[in-house]
Amino acid sequence: MFGMEDxxxxxxxxxxxxxxxxxxxxxxxxxxxxxxxx
Amino acid sequence: MNTLQLGIIVIxxxxxxxxxxxxxxxxxxxxxxxxxAGRKVNPVIMALSYGATxxxxxxxxxxxxxxxxxxxxxxxxxxxxxxxxxxxAFIFFGKRTRKLxxxxxxxxxxxxxxxxxxxxxxxxxxxxxIFMGMPLYxxxxxxxxxxxxxQMFHVDxxxxxxxxxxxxxxxxxxxxxxxxxxxDALQAVIMFACMLFLLFGFYRVLGMNFTDAxxxxxxxxxxxxxxxxxxxxxxxxxxxxxxxxxxxxxxxxLIMGVGIGCLAQPQLVVRFMMVDSAKxxxxxxxxxxxxxxxxxxxxxxxxxxxxxxxxxxxGVVASEAVRDMDKIIPLLIDQAMPxxxxxxxxxxxxxxxxxxxxxxxxxxGAAFGSDVFPKLRSSQNAHSTFSVRVGxxxxxxxxxxxxxxLSAGIIARGTALFMGVCAATFxxxxxxxxxxxxxxRQGALASLWVGLGVSMFVMLFIHRAEAGSVGLxxxxxxxxxxxxxxxxxxVDPILYALPMSVLAIVLGSLLTKRKxxxxxx
Numbered sequence: 001m002f003g004m005e006d007x008x009x010x011x012x013x014x015x016x017x018x019x020x021x022x023x024x025x026x027x028x029x030x031x032x033x034x035x036x037x038x
Numbered sequence: 039m040n041t042l043q044l045g046i047i048v049i050x051x052x053x054x055x056x057x058x059x060x061x062x063x064x065x066x067x068x069x070x071x072x073x074x075a076g077r078k079v080n081p082v083i084m085a086l087s088y089g090a091t092x093x094x095x096x097x098x099x100x101x102x103x104x105x106x107x108x109x110x111x112x113x114x115x116x117x118x119x120x121x122x123x124x125x126x127a128f129i130f131f132g133k134r135t136r137k138l139x140x141x142x143x144x145x146x147x148x149x150x151x152x153x154x155x156x157x158x159x160x161x162x163x164x165x166x167x168i169f170m171g172m173p174l175y176x177x178x179x180x181x182x183x184x185x186x187x188x189q190m191f192h193v194d195x196x197x198x199x200x201x202x203x204x205x206x207x208x209x210x211x212x213x214x215x216x217x218x219x220x221x222d223a224l225q226a227v228i229m230f231a232c233m234l235f236l237l238f239g240f241y242r243v244l245g246m247n248f249t250d251a252x253x254x255x256x257x258x259x260x261x262x263x264x265x266x267x268x269x270x271x272x273x274x275x276x277x278x279x280x281x282x283x284x285x286x287x288x289x290x291x292l293i294m295g296v297g298i299g300c301l302a303q304p305q306l307v308v309r310f311m312m313v314d315s316a317k318x319x320x321x322x323x324x325x326x327x328x329x330x331x332x333x334x335x336x337x338x339x340x341x342x343x344x345x346x347x348x349x350x351x352x353g354v355v356a357s358e359a360v361r362d363m364d365k366i367i368p369l370l371i372d373q374a375m376p377x378x379x380x381x382x383x384x385x386x387x388x389x390x391x392x393x394x395x396x397x398x399x400x401x402x403g404a405a406f407g408s409d410v411f412p413k414l415r416s417s418q419n420a421h422s423t424f425s426v427r428v429g430x431x432x433x434x435x436x437x438x439x440x441x442x443x444l445s446a447g448i449i450a451r452g453t454a455l456f457m458g459v460c461a462a463t464f465x466x467x468x469x470x471x472x473x474x475x476x477x478x479r480q481g482a483l484a485s486l487w488v489g490l491g492v493s494m495f496v497m498l499f500i501h502r503a504e505a506g507s508v509g510l511x512x513x514x515x516x517x518x519x520x521x522x523x524x525x526x527x528x529v530d531p532i533l534y535a536l537p538m539s540v541l542a543i544v545l546g547s548l549l550t551k552r553k554x555x556x557x558x559x
Binding site for chain 2 (some may be wrong): 003004006008009012013015016017019020022023024026027028030031032
């Protein structure tokens with residue numbers, strides 16, 4: 001995938017982008033939400 | 039670009055940093071301001087400061103060199119930096135730390151643990167580990183910055199080190215955490231912009247797209263030097279042979295040591311206590327992840343691809359172009375990128391070093407002045423910051439001395455080493471303070487001692503990378519390591535010490551609870 005034959009490598013890239021998308025969703029959806037801290 | 043022009047750019051940068059440090063000084067009224075910025079830090083500044091503190095010259099120069107030598111496997115560390123260092127840290131550790139820290143009115147990480155477990159001994163022990171262990175990490179960061187300045191300006195390493203240290207010392211001692219935060223935010227922006235440009239600029243230099251470059255790097259695998267093949271290297275787009283020495287170094291030391299160790303870094307944890315609501319930490323998740331994937335992801339990727347550049351221009355791979363891993367990235371920037379970018383990259387390295395170093399000095403100073411010697415004051419004022427400032431000064435001197443004893447290629451390993459010790463020593467007690475109400479003072483103390491003791495023992499007698507160079511084991515037993523059986527001497531101390539530290543807090547807490555219940559019954 002993407003010129004990398006080892007799943008041990010391209011999985012790291014894929015998961016890093018998944019993590020970035022989660023962070024964008026998490027941060028934006030709670031940008032002004034007051035929070036339980038529990 | 040000549041040395042004079044470079045000098046002017048650096049002087050302008052230093053003036054801006056000094057002005058931000060002065061701004062911090064003007065806005066610091068008492069010890070609470072000096073240590074926690076009054077718990078009212080803007081979330082963007084907090085997240086940028088967290089990222090800039092996290093990413094030092096070690097990450098850029100040291101781990102970039104690791105990527106150039108070992109390949110793209112180091113990107114697992116980028117993933118862990120984002121996932122554990124930001125997502126897990128902010129959501130599962132940060133919110134509770136902020137809430138409890140505010141309830142306890144804790145101003146430092148040792149004080150937080152000491153107040154939670156109601157133990158002055160725990161506070162002093164944690165502070166002592168920070169004050170005695172962190173100078174090694176600070177020295178590694180200092181070296182990363184100074185080596186780069188030496189190469190760029192062709193000035194004496196000792197002079198580079200002295201000037202660099204004095205400037206950071208000036209704004210940390212006077213400006214406190216506000217000075218550190220303001221300068222961190224500027225430095226984070228410089229690092230982000232520089233790494234983003236490096237990533238796209240380097241692809242232009244190579245004249246390839248993402249997939250083509252990866253394919254070309256895959257095809258370069260037969261050129262892996264024999265000395266690296268013997269260690270398990272299979273090419274720069276493949277993981278090392280599972281169970282090989284290189285695999286153990288990459289996975290147990292660099293990826294796990296830093297990836298887990300970042301959860302218990304005192305200079306990072308204290309930033310959770312600087313904001314006034316959980317909302318600010320939610321915003322930090324977004325800012326922190328975007329910052330890390332660009333800064334860390336870019337340099338690891340470019341580091342691995344540097345082999346294509348060196349192969350094309352010199353007919354050798356990166357680790358043959360220069361043997362010292364810590365010098366690969368500076369050489370690449372010097373040879374591959376436009377001259378003006380070298381100046382920009384130099385500001386980036388200065389920023390990365392200064393932002394991490396300032397946080398380390400501040401944390402060590404707080405451990406000395408606020409946790410161990412809180413009664414050391416120049417006046418009767420309870421809000422005096424005199425003792426913390428003395429602590430900062432002593433920690434700078436200690437780090438400066440250690441920096442002169444460091445060997446070549448130490449930058450990435452030294453970082454992993456300190457983070458691993460932090461994880462094994464602090465993480466179980468810190469985690470239980472947030473999530474396990476049955477954890478007792480005795481359990482926490484047992485965990486701290488076991489984590490620290492096992493880490494030190496493995497470093498001195500089992501793990502060849504440290505035991506061999508320290509030489510204590512050879513002095514006492516005549517052998518480099520006690521267990522000369524593979525893979526035991528290749529496994530990082532964190533894999534021995536962290537499970538035992540966890541076991542210590544669980545057993546210690548259950549046994550002391552039981553004793554108390556028996557006494558009550």
